[in-house]
Amino acid sequence: MSAAGARAEVVTPAPVGFDVARLRHEFPILRSHVNGHPLVYLDNAATAQKPRSVVEAEADFTLLGNANVHRGVHTLSQRATQAYDDARATLARFINAPDPAELIFTAGTTASLNLVAQSHGRTVLTPGDEILLTEMEHHSNIVPWQLLAGQVGAVVRAIPVTDAGALDLAAAARLIGPRTRIVAVAHVSNVLGTVNPVAELAGLAHAAGAVVVVDGAQAVPHLPVDVQALGADFYVASGHKMYGPTGVGFLWGRRALLEAMPPWLGGGGMIQQVSFDGTTYAPVPARFEAGTPPISQAIGMAAAARWLQALPWAEVEAHERDLLDYATALVSRVPGVRVVGTAPGKVSVLSFVLDGIHPHDVGTVLDTRGVAVRASHHCAQPLMRRLKTPGTVRASFAVYNTRAEAEALAEGLHEVRKVFG
Amino acid sequence: MSSASELYQSIILDHNRSPRNFREIKDASRSAEGYNPLCGDQLRVWLKVEDDKIADVSFQGSGCAISKASASLMTTVVKGKTPAEAARIFESFHRMVTGQGGPADDLPAKLAVFAGVREFPARVKCASLAWHALRNALEQAGTDPVSTE
Numbered sequence: 001m002s003a004a005g006a007r008a009e010v011v012t013p014a015p016v017g018f019d020v021a022r023l024r025h026e027f028p029i030l031r032s033h034v035n036g037h038p039l040v041y042l043d044n045a046a047t048a049q050k051p052r053s054v055v056e057a058e059a060d061f062t063l064l065g066n067a068n069v070h071r072g073v074h075t076l077s078q079r080a081t082q083a084y085d086d087a088r089a090t091l092a093r094f095i096n097a098p099d100p101a102e103l104i105f106t107a108g109t110t111a112s113l114n115l116v117a118q119s120h121g122r123t124v125l126t127p128g129d130e131i132l133l134t135e136m137e138h139h140s141n142i143v144p145w146q147l148l149a150g151q152v153g154a155v156v157r158a159i160p161v162t163d164a165g166a167l168d169l170a171a172a173a174r175l176i177g178p179r180t181r182i183v184a185v186a187h188v189s190n191v192l193g194t195v196n197p198v199a200e201l202a203g204l205a206h207a208a209g210a211v212v213v214v215d216g217a218q219a220v221p222h223l224p225v226d227v228q229a230l231g232a233d234f235y236v237a238s239g240h241k242m243y244g245p246t247g248v249g250f251l252w253g254r255r256a257l258l259e260a261m262p263p264w265l266g267g268g269g270m271i272q273q274v275s276f277d278g279t280t281y282a283p284v285p286a287r288f289e290a291g292t293p294p295i296s297q298a299i300g301m302a303a304a305a306r307w308l309q310a311l312p313w314a315e316v317e318a319h320e321r322d323l324l325d326y327a328t329a330l331v332s333r334v335p336g337v338r339v340v341g342t343a344p345g346k347v348s349v350l351s352f353v354l355d356g357i358h359p360h361d362v363g364t365v366l367d368t369r370g371v372a373v374r375a376s377h378h379c380a381q382p383l384m385r386r387l388k389t390p391g392t393v394r395a396s397f398a399v400y401n402t403r404a405e406a407e408a409l410a411e412g413l414h415e416v417r418k419v420f421g
Numbered sequence: 422m423s424s425a426s427e428l429y430q431s432i433i434l435d436h437n438r439s440p441r442n443f444r445e446i447k448d449a450s451r452s453a454e455g456y457n458p459l460c461g462d463q464l465r466v467w468l469k470v471e472d473d474k475i476a477d478v479s480f481q482g483s484g485c486a487i488s489k490a491s492a493s494l495m496t497t498v499v500k501g502k503t504p505a506e507a508a509r510i511f512e513s514f515h516r517m518v519t520g521q522g523g524p525a526d527d528l529p530a531k532l533a534v535f536a537g538v539r540e541f542p543a544r545v546k547c548a549s550l551a552w553h554a555l556r557n558a559l560e561q562a563g564t565d566p567v568s569t570e
Contacts, residue, residue, distance in 0.1 A: 358485035360460050364541060365425040377461050390461045390483055419429050420486070 018315045024400050026051040037370025040405045045190050045349055045396035046374050047240045048221055050304070054244055057303035058296045069295055070269055070286070084295050087302035088285070094305040095216075095235060096226040097252050104258075104285040105298045108249035109217040110140040112236035113184070115251055115288060116213055117144040119261040120234070121182060127153030130179045132172075132210070134196070135161040135386045136189045139379040141215045145184060154181070161386055165192035165341035173204055180210040187219035187230075191378045191394065192341030193324075193349030195223070202231030211257065217241050217249075221398065222320065222347040224313060227252055239297060243398075244304030248297035251288070258284040265290040316399050323397040323406060324348040330410035331395075335417055340392050348397035351378075354413070357420050359391040365419055366393075366412040373409070428537040428544070429486065436490035441497050442479040455482075455554030457546055462488045466496075466554040473503050480551055487544050491535060492551030498529045504559045511552045518548045 024030045027049045032039050041049060061083060067076035069084045085100070092100040106112045121131070131145045135158045142156075149156045159172045167185075176183065183205040188195050202212045211233040219225055220242040227235045234257070238249040253261075263270055263281050267290030272280040281287045327350050331337055336355030354362055363375030374394045377384045384391060395409055446452075449467035456463050464482025468475060478500050480492045499507040513528045520539035538548045 360462075360485035360544075360547065361429070361487070364428065364544060368425045376459065381461070384461070415425070419425050420434065 018312050018319070020319065020400065020402055024402075026053065027400055028052070030400060034370040034372070035368050040369075040371040040408045042395040042397060042401065042405065042409060043372045043374050044221070044398035044401075045218060045241070045394065047246070048243045048398050049400070050243055050245070050300075051307055053307055054300050054303045058245055058300035061299045062296045066296070068292055080295060083299055084293070087298045090302040090305050091250055092252070094225070094309065095220075095237075095252060096228055098228065099255060101283075101285055102252055102255050102258060104251045104253070104288045105293050106236075106249045106251050106288075107247060107294065108238040108240075109215060109236050110144075110249075112234075112249055112251035113140055113213070113215065114144045115264050116234050116236070116253070117148040119264045119288070120211070120253075120257060121145070121148045121154075122152060123260070123262060125152040125154045125181055128179060129154045129181045130177070131156045131182045131184065132159060132175055132180050132205075133157070133184050134159040134167055134186065136165070136167070136192060136194065136196075136380065136383045137184070137186055138190050138215065138217070139381070140217075141184050141186060141213075142382065145182070155179075158382065159185075161192075161383065162343075164343050165189070165194050165346075166343040167194070167196050167201075169197060169200060172201060176204045176208045176210065178208060180205065180208050182213060183210050184213040184215070186215045186217075187225070187235075188216075188222065188347050188349075189341070189380075189383075190218045190349070191351050191380050191383055191392065192343065193218075193346035193351070193396075194341060194343040195219070195345055195347060198230045198232065202233075206231065218347070218349070221308070223317075233257055239301035239304060242301070242304050243307060244301040245294075245297040248294040248301050250301075255284065258288070261288075263287050263290065267291040269293075311399065320348040320397060320399065323401055323403065324350060326403055327395060327397065327406035327409060330406055331413060334410065334413040337413070340387055340389070348401075350395045350397070351392040352395075353389055353392055354416065357416060359393045361420070362393045362413070362416050365416045366409070369408070369412045369415065371409055371412045428541055430534045430537070432494075432531065432534045433486060433490040436493040437486035440480075440489055440493040442493065442500075443481060444479045445481060446477055446479050449477075449479075451558040453554045453558035455550040455557075457484075457488070457550055459546065460485065462547065462550055464488065464492055464551055464554065466492070466551060466558055468555070468558050470504065470559075475499050475502055475504065475507060478555070480554075484550065485544075485547050487535075487538065487547040488550045491548045494531060494534075495551050495555060498532060499555065507559065508556060511549075511556055514552060515549055518545050 029049050067080040069081040088103050089100040092103045160168045205212045213234040214232040216235050216237040220237045234253045236251050240246040270282050270287050270290040338353050340351040359375035377391045446467035450470050451468040454465045462484030464480050467479045469477040478496045513525045516522045518538040535548050
């Protein structure tokens, strides 16, 4: 099919009930140009753009409310502490956590996973214990467990992924056994968009006495998350992938688990009493927040959660599903394209390869047309090996993307075919 | 930034499709691997150095069009040169792709097709991957992978 054919699809109206054009107004960057073309930002799974309200919440605090938290008797410090604790409560509600004290602010998903591995994992694991991951994990949900396994003599295993990019639940049931202590799984795959059956996995894991750690980085921008319904024991995410700031994320954990965990990082703010004879530690969550936390970023992340919660979710999900279906149909018509990840119910992440053309070259040609995609192994090299490809091109759609942008992607791919013959 | 066709010149596309000296040298005197952790591009360069001359040079591996074409053209350019001459060509090539100067007089003419790379900073490492491996093979007779990071 020709590029002109792809353009003809413009007349098809998108079944969208809410006003995407108005929503895009909140994102000034979406009006910018790159390489002489209007920016088509389809790298949302790497980081999402931020709405004005998020940036303003952060800026307002920094310009007008800045003070350290849990430190001063002065009014400004107390206000900052209040704002920081409010942010904690907002994010706890965002994932339906039963108690805000169970939510720890971290530097991001990676820091959260390392915290669970080094504090919980290092305490409970003994030689020969098993840590069960999946073949579709991001390196951030692999390497911390490998480091831990090396320290305690544990074994890391992985649940296989089917050709369609779904988790093999039957294999998971076989792999979860009496030595399994930790099952760590992405809620949503950053490469495939697959939504994993976390509740079913949690059922299997809990029956074997294992805890479930859920990497929610790619889930929180796309789905309402309910950590209690999922049966998760730990749930982690980053601010910047959910339309919030970089440098901040959270770790939610069940209170009993958190209370049994020793501190990971030591410093100010996480202690009860310090003396050279011994130090006692603060209760959760402060125990895990050594040093000055990312205060303005936490406030910005909470603003992002409020912004997301105010969206009409049924319509957002319909819009993102439409974008995915529409883009998948257009991209599939480009000669030599193979879509990678076709699990039912996936979120708006579209990975694909072009026969005989390296993803990097595809990414460069698209970039000359203002279309930003990710072209790489997506920090998921074991998954690339499983799929027998050095990498994929990934177009990841956010709530503010449009059908016209999916068309720009498809037209760009027809151009790639033209350049490479 | 320039257009895609300025980067992907026909010579580059040709060498990507049909890379020259894309084979292993069984009796190579030296070889080294090049690896770009950013994109996973990986190639190995084999060398046969006789009487201070690169008597034969080859490569194998997988990567993008830029890294593959650059490796292919590199093998055609350095064959018959001394290791010192090859090193000088790399220096000149590197200056060109990083935008520190146009194609210098001492740069073999066919490498000028990579002049467009300077407009694509993300792709400089692709263009220089094989050259780094070559330099490693020449300098260290090494077997450790070299990285462009």
